[in-house]
Amino acid sequence: MKILTGNDLRTGQVTWWTGQGWSIHVEDAVDVGDQADAIAAREEGARRVNVPYAINAEIDEKGGVRPAHIKDRIRALGPTVRPDLTLKPADPEAGNWVI
Amino acid sequence: MYRYDKYDQAMVDARVAEFRDQARRRLEGKMTEDQFKPLRLQNGLYLQLHAYMLRVAVPYGTLNAQQMHMLADIADKYDRGYGHFTTRQNIQYNWIKLEDTADILADLAKVEMHAIQTSGNCIRNISSDQYAGAAADELIDPRPYAELLRQWSSFHPEFLALPRKFKICVIASETDRAAMKLHDIGIRIVKNDAGEIGAAFYVGGGMGRTPMIAPLIREFVPLDQLITYAEACLRVYNRYGRRDNKFKARIKILVHELGKEEYARQVEEEFAHLLTQDIEPPLAELERIKEYFADPAFEAGASDEIDLSDPDFALWVKNNCHAHKQPGYITATISLKPVGGIPGDASAAQMHLMAELGKEYSFDEMRVTHAQNIVLPHVKKADLYTLWQKLDEAGLGAANLDSIEDIIACPGLDYCSLANARSIPVAQKISERFAGNGKTETLGELKLKISGCINACGHHHAGHIGILGVDKKGLENYQLLLGGCEGEDTSLGKITGPGFTEDGIVDAVDKAADVYLAQRQEGERFLDTYRRIGMDPFKEAIYG
Secondary structure, eight states, rough: OEEEEEEEETTTEEEEOSSSSSSSSSGGGOOOOHHHHHHHHHHHTSSEEEEEEEOOOOEETSOOOOSSSHHHHHHHOOOOOOOGGOTTTTTTTHHHHHH | OOOHHHHHHHHHHHHHHHHHHHHHHHHHSSHHHHHHHHHHHHHTTOOSSSSEEEEEEEGGGGGOOHHHHHHHHHHHSSSSSSEETTSSSSSSEEEEOOOHHHHHHHHHHHHTTOOTSSSSBBBBBEEEEEETBBBBBSSSSSHHHHHHHHHHHHHHGGEEEEEESBBBBEESSSOSSSSGGGGSHHHHHEOOSSSOOOEEEEEOOOTTTTTTOOOOEEEEEEGHHHHHHHHHHHHHHHSSSSSSOGGGHHHHHHHHOHHHHHHHHHHHHHHHHHHHTTTOOOOOHHHHHHHHHHOOOOOTOOOOOOOOOSSSHHHHHHHEOOOOOOOEEEEEEEOOOOSSTTTTTEEEEHHHHHHHHHHHTTTTTTEETTTTTEEEEEEGGGGGHHHHHHHHHTTTOOOTTTTTOOOEEEEEEGTTTOSSSSSSHHHHHHHHHHHTTTTTHHOOOOOOOEETTTTTTTTTGGGGGGEEEEEEEEEEEEEEEEEEEESTTOOEEEOSSSSSSSHHHHHEEEEEHHHHHHHHTTTTOOOHHHHOOSSSHHHHHOOO
16 A cells, blocks of 8 residues: 655654544555645645655554555654654554564 | 854854744745755754754864753753764754744854754864863864864855765874764874974765775975865865766765876865965964963862772773873763663753763863764863762763774664664664673773664774664665774775674674684784784674
8 A cells, every 4th residue: 555654844743644634643544546646746735744755555463554664664653762752652562563 | 162253143143043034934835845955954954754853063072061051951942852962073853843943043043053064065064083172192272273164164155065065174183083084174283394283184085885085185284274275175176076976976086086196286286376365364363263272271280190999980080081181180081872872862961961060070161072972171180080970870971982882873764864774773782782791891992883874974984893784675784894993094894794684783793792802912902803813704703
């Protein structure tokens, strides 16, 4: 599947296209099929996202969205070396999802 | 240290106002990202993996307490409570908001700081010896010349759009503590046979994907022609450096392709022309700058005695302190490499503490080192034990300078959008392995440097042991290099062979260390043994 990601223009925060807007949680991301460029152009033009781009992803064994490349998984969760700064600071297993 | 005059302050304040307007227009949609990107980069603002990243310039690594307190305040107020000291003697913040950036720059300007020249194809922040002005072995203090170069290069209209970024380093000791020959221009202040002080110019060094050691282009440039000669070096590069290929645009490629003799000839021709133009700054300006770098009020007759009866303190003194030019004083380095820690990271609380200690014990001066540590340059030996106790209580007392635990590591794939692999977890595992097996002290000086990509921000080419993270079919993989050195005997590391997984590279480093311990001769460092016995025994142990 193809999902769309970018950074919030004001905050720089990593965001994912949900089909209706942008979420900081990758599990909200939806398959954009062949619409990535059109959505990206529209959303960037409206300043709702900065530098959006499409990436490959898959549905993992728990039914969640998992970006194909480690770089995007680190973007999705946060730095592996600072679990306290990730989106799931209380989950000790969260880092395993990245690796 | 140097203090802004009204011109410096006006320039920085004007730049803040300009950026505030640029950011406002971007947020209001009056500029596209393509239009805005070069403007934000000129103010040190990158877009990284998790957020915007702001890189703040620390000219030649020198800070006072007020500035360090401000860096801590920015970490608390605008970031997530910490900062990362870099191999360019700067600091960067990883979680910055665009909408806050102008306010951050305004706060920095209040303490005579900025983020100019930390990005883009300009002359970057000037770097220098972290012991400048304090070292017992230096010829003169190089900082006034670093400052003169800073003033000359800031907003120099001719050099704002160079083929690529440009890094200059100035030192004044035989011992090179600043990787001088791995800069675009490395300047060593020297004394000639006639007893005159001048500058040797090494041009065309650098790391990155094509590492090169800068050749000596001119043995002696009179100090009153320093800027003129530097300008000649830049002019030849600006005229002939490649702009068609980003990967071949650094001056090292030009010098290599022309040959150092031809490059030097062209520089001499330009230099002769520039001498007729009288572009050298007036001597009075240099003298004004020098006044800021006068020695602090050292106590005459201060004792050279240090009570080393506490073994932990004695180890710290042995490893982390350096001879000072002034009797009764010493230079102390605060290691930002606790076992299992993140190299170069400091919390806001730690920054505040270092600021307080710098003010109380080091004449209000600190230095950032390219090895990502903090130096207190002028500590009275009588105060040293008290200082160490305070550092140790705060987790800043690691006695591991220049050891295998004192690892240089770039932010890597945990933070950097250019990285191919994570650097920090590898550094953490190696420091834990060697702290755990007790080999660190036995190994002595062993500089290990890790980069998460070929851009080499972690200086892997110059590590006695270097590690380069690469992407191998979507998986992190680590190449091992041996034999690099950034000192006066600069050399580039060689790759041992096939790469390793994250755990495999830690084992490989351990095996390389064991080869050294088994084969070393009296007085040899790891690097010396490697140079004597060569790569083969290491390869055999690692891959055999």
